[in-house]
Amino acid sequence: MLQGEFGEILEMFRNSFPLSFLFFIPIFIIISPVSPVNAAHEFAIYRMQQFDLQGSQFGCKSSLINMEARPIDAKMLTRRCIVAKLADVTISKYRDLITQNAGGLLILLPQNLSALKEENKQHLQSLERDLLLEENGVMPVYFAWETPELTAIYDDINSATAGDQAATAVEALFNSASANGFQMVISGSQAKALSDFKITNIQGHLSGFGIEEQLPTIVLVAHYDAFGIAPGLSTGADSNGSGVIALLELARLLSKLYTNSRTHAKRTCYDLFLEFYLYVFIFKKLPLWKIKFIMCIDTVHCKFNYQGAKKWIEDNLDSAENNVLSDVAFVMCLDSLASEDSLYFHVSKPPKEDTPAATFFTHLEEVTKTFFPHVVVKMVHKKINLAEDMLAWEHERFSMKRLPAFTLSHFEAYKSLDRTSVIDTRDRVDEEKIVRNVNIIAEALARQIYNLTSQGSIRLFTEALEVQKDLLSAWLDHVTSQSRAAQLLQKDSSLLVTLEETMSRYLKDVKKTYLIADKRDPEFVFYDGAVQKMNAFNVKPAVFDLFLAGAIVLYLGLVYLLVQNFHLILGFLSKFVQPGTSSKMNGAAKVKAN
Amino acid sequence: MTLFHFGNCVALAYVPYIIVYKCSGLAEYSAFWKCVQAGGAYLFTQLCKMIILATFFPTSEVPTGGLDVIGEFMKSTVDLADLVGIHFVMTKIAGKGQLKFMVAGLGWATAELITTRFVTLLVGARGIEFDWKYIQLSFDSNISLVHHICTAMLVWLYNRNDVNKSFVPIVMTLLALSCYRPLIVEILIHAVGMGSWPLLLAKAVFTSCIGAITLQMYLGMSMQQANSFY
DSSP, rough: OOHHHHHHHHHHHHTTTHHHHHHHHHHHHHOOOOOSSSEEEEEEEEEEOOEETTEEEEEEEOOOEEEEEEEOOOOBBOOOOOEGGGOOOHHHHHHHHHHHHEEEEEEESSOOOGOOOOOHHHHHHHHHHHHOOOOOSSSSSEEEEEOOHHHHHHHHHHHHHHHGGGGSSHHHHHHHOOOEEEEEESSSOOOOOTTTTTEEEEEEEESSSSGGGGGEEEEEEEOOOOOOSSGGGOOOOIIIHHHHHHHHHHHHHHHHHHHHHHHHOOGGGGGGSHHHHHHHHHHHOOOOOOEEEEEEOOOOOHHTTTHHHHHHHHHHHHSSSGGGGGGGGEEEEEOOSSSSSSSEEEEESSOTSSSSHHHHHHHHHHHHHOOOOTOEEEEEEOOOOSSHHHHHHHHTHHHHOOEEEEEEEEEETTTTTGGTTTTTOOGGGGGGHHHHHHHHHHHHHHHHTTSSOOOSOOOOOOGOOOOOOHHHHHHHHHHHHOBBBBBGGTTTTTHHHHHHHHHHSEEEEEEEEEOOOOOOSOOOEEOOOEEEEEEEEOOOOOOHHHHHHHHEEEEEEHHHHHHHHHHHHHHHHHHHHSSSOOOOOSSSSSOOOO | OOHHHHHHHHHHHHHHHHHHHHHHHTTTTTTTHHHHHHHHHHHHHHHHHHHHHHOOOOOOOOOTTTOOOHHHHHHHHHHHHHHHHHHHHHSSSSOOOHHHHHHHHHHHHHHHHHHHHHHHOOHHTTSSSSHHHHHHHHHHHHHHHHHHHHHHHHHHHHHHHSSSGHHHHHHHHOOOOOTHHHHHHIIIIIIIIHHHHHHHHHHHHHHHHHHHHHHHHHHHHHHHHHTTTT
C-alpha cells in the first residue's frame, strides 16, 4: 500500500515533469546561498581621514563603495568607482570628479614610498593637504598599495574603456561585450563616529634631591601619534616617532643619573666604568631639578590641535594639591628630530635673560659648538595666532597658559608638509641623527639640572651612559611597525602598553590619564573604518550575457540537428564496417558533442 | 554574475541531455523511470566507493598544487566499481538490447550531473564574480554524457557472448582508458601545464576518439545481429 502511494506520487511528478521542475527551481534559487566572497580579488584599502574638530568637519564623509570601476579619464563617471594612480590624481581632477558625481576614488600608491622622487613626493604631499582642505568632500576616497594584482585590474579597466572610442557601433558593441569590468565592493556599513573615544596621556617623573615641593621642574613633552591623509598609513617615523624615542632615551639616561646620585651607598656596578671626573662630579653635585616626562597623544599636529597637551595642562592647573605647573622652569616639547643637521628652538616669545629657558638655550648652543660643530642651533620666534583654528607647535598650548615653553625640531617652518604626510616612513629617517640630537639635548639638560656653567668640554653621556644606537633603532622599528594615527590608538593598544611599561621601568609614578570628548559639544570626533577590505569582482556587461545566450542557443541547435540526424552518421560509419550495407539505426542515437 | 548567466549555464549543461532523451527513442519507450533507477544505482555505487576510499585509502600528504600520481591512480582504480555498477544496471534493469546501454549511460550521466554540477552552478554562477569556469563546467558535462554512454556501450559489448574475439582486447583497453580518464586529465594539467580551454578540447577529442572506436565495434556487432536475428 505504501508502495502504491509512493508510486502515485512519483507518477504525479513524472506526468507533470516540466511543471514540477518549475515548482522546484525557484525554491532552490531562493534557498541557495550566494557568497560574494568567492574567487574575488581581495585587498586592504586605507580610508582618507575623517574627523570633526570643534564643530567643523574634515575629510571624506562617506565610506561606502559598491560600484563599477572606471579609470580617471573615462567619460562616464557618475556612480562609478574611479581607480587611479597617484601621479594622475590632482586636486582639480578631484573637484571634477565631485562635480560629476563620481561614486568613489581609489588611489594606488607606489609600493616603495621611500624611493619616491622629489617631485612625486611633493605632488603627494600637496595632494594630501588639498584633499583635507576640500570643503565638500562627500566622495569616499581610499588608498591602496600598487600590488601586481591591483595593477592588473587597473590595466584591465583602462583597456576596457578604450572601447568607448571605437570607430563603428558594431565594434563598440563587441568591445563592450568582451570587456572585463570590475565591481568594487566594500562590505560593511557607513563609517560611524567612535563614541567615547579615549585619548591617552602617559606621564611619569624623576624627583631631584631636596625638598620635593620646592624643586623647580622641567617638563619634557612629546606627542606619539602620527598624521597623514590616510590614518591606516600614517606611521610617522620622523614626526613624531623620533620625538617619542628621544623622550624614552632621555628618560633612560636621566634615570641612571638620578638613581645613582640619590643612592650613594648602593652604587651599581656600571658607574665603575665611568671616567673619573664624571665620578667625582656625580658625587659632588646632586640633581637639583625635578623632571616630568609626558607622552601625550597630542592628538596630532596642527590638525587635532594638541588636545592631549591641553588636557594635561588643564588637569594640572586645576588640581590644587598638585601644583606642578606653578614651579615649572620650562616645558620642552620634542617634535621631529630624525633628519637634517639643524635644531630649531621654536618659541612664542623669546625667553628673557637668566630665565631657565634662556640658560638652556645657551647650554644647547655651547654643547653643539663643542661637540657637534656642524649642527646649526637657532631660535625661531613665532607669535601665537589666536585667530587661527590650528596651533602651529605643541609648545603654544603651554605658552597660552603663560608657561615658559619651547619646541625642539629640525623643521624650521611649522607649515612643512613633511609633518603631516604618509610619506614619513621608517626608511626616510636616519638613526644617526636621532642619536646625535638626543646627545645634544641630554648634555644640555644635564648642565641645566646640575647647574653646571663652566665645565668646559666635559662630555657626560659617554661609555656606560652612552646613547644606544641599537636601542633607538629597535624602538624606531617598533613605533613605525604599525599605524599611529590617533583614531587607531585605542586606550589598550599594544603600543600604549609598551610605552607605559618602558616608562615605568625608568620613571616614577607612571600613570595614564584619559581624555574623552564632551558628549554634547565634542571638541573632536573620530570615525572608524580606517583600514578595510575591498573586493574586486570580475564582471561582464549585460550585453555579454546576451551574446553568450545567442551562442549557446546556436550550439544547442547544432546538437539537436546532430542527434536528430544521427542515423546518417551511423550509416556513414557502417560503410566502413561493411561496405555496401546500410543499416537503419534509429534506436540508439548518440551525441557527438564538440 | 546574474541569474541570466546561471540560466545560460544550466541551459548549456542540461538541454543536450533532454535532447538526447527525446531524440534517441528513450522517450518513445517511456524509459524515464528506468533512467531514474539507473541514477539511483549511480548514487549507491558512489556511496560504496566513498566508503571504500575512506576505509582503505590513507590520505596522502601532498602539498596543494602537487601531483599525487599514486593517490590518483588508486582513486581511479576504485572507479572500476562504476563499471560494475553500470553492468548491474544493465543486467537488472530490463530493457531491450540497445536501449539497455542508453538507459544506463544517460541515467548515470544525469545523476552525476545533478549531484556534482548543479550545486556548483547554483552557488557559483550566480555570484557577482564572472568566471569562465562555469561555462566550461557546462561544456564538460556535455562531454561526460558522451563519455558515460560510451562506457555503458563498452560494458555492454564486453558482456556479449557473440562479440568478435579479436575485439575483446580493444574493449578492455578502452574500458581502462575511460576509467583512468581523471588520472590522464590530472597528468595533463600538471605535466603539460594545460590551460582550462585546451584541457576541455583535449577531453572532447579524447572522448570522441573512444566514442568513434566504440561505435565502430558496435556497428560491427549489430551487422552480425542483423544477419542473425534482427
